Amino acid sequence: MQIILLALLVAFIFGWNNSSLFKGGLTSSGLLSYRKSIVLTSLGLISGALIEGNKMGKALIGSITESTSTTALLIVFITTFLMTLILTIFHIPVSLSHVSVGAYVGANSVIGLSLNTANLELIILSWLLVPALSALITILIYKFITRIAKRFGLLTLDAFNRVAVIIVVFYITYALGANNVGLINGLYMPLINDPILLEFMIISIALSVALGIIMFGKRITKAVGEDLIVLSPISVLTSMFSSALLMWLFTQFSIPISITQAVIGGIFGASLAKRRVIFNRAILYEIVGSWIAITLISFLLSMLIMKAFVWT
Amino acid sequence: MGIKRFFSLKRREEELFESIDKQLGLTIATVDHLGESLRYLKMLDFEAFKRNFLEIDYLEKKADDVHRNIVEGICKGAFFGGIREDLLNMLEKIDNVADSAKDSAKILMLRRPEDKIINYVFEDNDLMDFLSNCFMAVKKLKEVINGLEKGKNFAFKNIGAVEDYEEKADELKARVLNRIFDKAEEFNVLSVMQFKDFINIADDIADNAEDASDIVLILIAKGYS
Numbered sequence: 195m196q197i198i199l200l201a202l203l204v205a206f207i208f209g210w211n212n213s214s215l216f217k218g219g220l221t222s223s224g225l226l227s228y229r230k231s232i233v234l235t236s237l238g239l240i241s242g243a244l245i246e247g248n249k250m251g252k253a254l255i256g257s258i259t260e261s262t263s264t265t266a267l268l269i270v271f272i273t274t275f276l277m278t279l280i281l282t283i284f285h286i287p288v289s290l291s292h293v294s295v296g297a298y299v300g301a302n303s304v305i306g307l308s309l310n311t312a313n314l315e316l317i318i319l320s321w322l323l324v325p326a327l328s329a330l331i332t333i334l335i336y337k338f339i340t341r342i343a344k345r346f347g348l349l350t351l352d353a354f355n356r357v358a359v360i361i362v363v364f365y366i367t368y369a370l371g372a373n374n375v376g377l378i379n380g381l382y383m384p385l386i387n388d389p390i391l392l393e394f395m396i397i398s399i400a401l402s403v404a405l406g407i408i409m410f411g412k413r414i415t416k417a418v419g420e421d422l423i424v425l426s427p428i429s430v431l432t433s434m435f436s437s438a439l440l441m442w443l444f445t446q447f448s449i450p451i452s453i454t455q456a457v458i459g460g461i462f463g464a465s466l467a468k469r470r471v472i473f474n475r476a477i478l479y480e481i482v483g484s485w486i487a488i489t490l491i492s493f494l495l496s497m498l499i500m501k502a503f504v505w506t
Numbered sequence: 507m508g509i510k511r512f513f514s515l516k517r518r519e520e521e522l523f524e525s526i527d528k529q530l531g532l533t534i535a536t537v538d539h540l541g542e543s544l545r546y547l548k549m550l551d552f553e554a555f556k557r558n559f560l561e562i563d564y565l566e567k568k569a570d571d572v573h574r575n576i577v578e579g580i581c582k583g584a585f586f587g588g589i590r591e592d593l594l595n596m597l598e599k600i601d602n603v604a605d606s607a608k609d610s611a612k613i614l615m616l617r618r619p620e621d622k623i624i625n626y627v628f629e630d631n632d633l634m635d636f637l638s639n640c641f642m643a644v645k646k647l648k649e650v651i652n653g654l655e656k657g658k659n660f661a662f663k664n665i666g667a668v669e670d671y672e673e674k675a676d677e678l679k680a681r682v683l684n685r686i687f688d689k690a691e692e693f694n695v696l697s698v699m700q701f702k703d704f705i706n707i708a709d710d711i712a713d714n715a716e717d718a719s720d721i722v723l724i725l726i727a728k729g730y731s
Contacts, residue, residue, distance in 0.1 A: 347654060347655025347656070348523075348654040348655060348725070349516045349519050349520060350516065350655075352519055352585055352589065353515040353519070355586040356586050357515065359586075426588075426727075426728050
């Protein structure tokens with residue numbers, strides 16, 4: 195019960211922290227009303243979690259360790275909850291995959307479970323590759339789109355942008371539902387045997403993320419969008435699309451990745467494709483530094499809480 | 507989303523673009539009537555000048571109505587959010603063009619300037635040339651906006667032409683003002699002030715046309731055209 199409650203809370207804060215990435219596109223463009231954009235986001239998250247979320251079921255349990263204990267899972271959720279909450283309060287974009295993996299490794303190493311280092315290395319390698327891959331895919335898509343868009347007049351391009359923003363936002367929320375929401379679900383799934391209850395939980399977790407998006411998220415939007423870089427609509431759309439594509443691809447291999455990393459990589463890809471760009475180096479260093487620090491802190495915090503549990 | 511709905515994606519925007527073209531047409535007609543008014547003034551036919559002002563006023567009001575409808579359409583969600591603000595700014599500049607034409611004519615309507623200064627001002631063609639450059643700047647602006655579907659190079663060429671007309675209008679404005687103030691003491695002070703204000707406000711026609719064409723550059727920078 196505590197794990198389920200914590201999973202819902204983690205999902206809510208995760209939605210709060212990452213809301214900008216998938217809601218911002220619609221609301222800032224003013225294309226859809228606030229209510230409609232929320233419906234689209236929720237549908238993307240729920241369908242992603244229901245259709246492909248099960249692929250993340252063995253992203254941690256059965257991949258990094260053969261199995262785990264309920265206490266370790268509880269510690270993973272407590273650590274993830276604390277980390278996401280603190281980072282969100284300080285307006286730092288949080289990577290759920292980094293926090294969860296760090297916490298999972300920390301908790302399980304205390305109870306002495308053997309870790310599959312090959313799989314762990316694969317996840318870490320993926321994290322290193324994601325921004326670069328995202329940048330590369332964005333450059334390719336951007337070049338392709340701009341080549342086609344050159345033939346478009348104002349009205350055609352305008353219609354293209356309006357349709358593309360809906361598709362891209364739905365796709366990115368779908369991929370996020372499959373990968374990150376799937377990751378949360380994968381952690382408590384072994385505890386639920388009833389398939390109907392499990393489906394209910396999957397929908398509840400996705401809705402919890404959606405609720406986080408509805409209620410908060412403005413400051414984080416600024417950190418990722420306006421503060422970091424100045425881009426055109428096509429650049430933003432291509433960087434978001436390549437992030438969604440990458441996240442979806444990694445879901446097929448049950449590898450949890452960070453949407454923030456993918457989007458930031460994509461944004462830099464778009465800026466490289468344009469050759470001329472204004473970007474805020476201080477914010478970039480802050481975000482990249484936070485990725486490393488967040489994983490390490492989650493690992494250490496999880497270890498500490500687990501040790502405290504074991505001693506008591 | 508149905509196929510029919512997909513193909514009608516541009517319908518609302520196309521209708522608004524037709525309205526923008528209509529607003530531009532009315533704005534051009536307003537500036538054209540200002541030129542006609544000046545021709546009546548040159549002939550010292552102040553009554554015809556006054557009658558023509560009513561036409562200017564009517565056209566400006568019609569342009570205003572069209573402008574309001576377009577703004578409403580944009581505010582209701584037409585066009586991609588990334589360009590809405592730019593389009594609204596551009597429409598405001600176009601609206602300012604018609605306003606300037608009307609306001610400048612209004613200055614000369616306040617009182618009949620003495621015939622002496624009218625004859626002196628129209629001795630050469632500078633004032634008429636100044637106004638025709640303002641008129642041409644607005645005409646070119648219409649081509650720039652209508653040509654947004656024709657690609658960057660077309661837009662750049664015509665934006666350059668708008669700037670050229672604006673610069674020429676500036677030059678002529680300075681020349682006309684210098685001429686008037688060279689002999690200012692020979693005329694009634696109020697008449698001198700009337701012509702000074704008229705020229706300064708009429709100059710806003712070209713200035714606003716240039717500002718609107720600059721906004722087209724912003725649209726191009728955002729990937730449009």
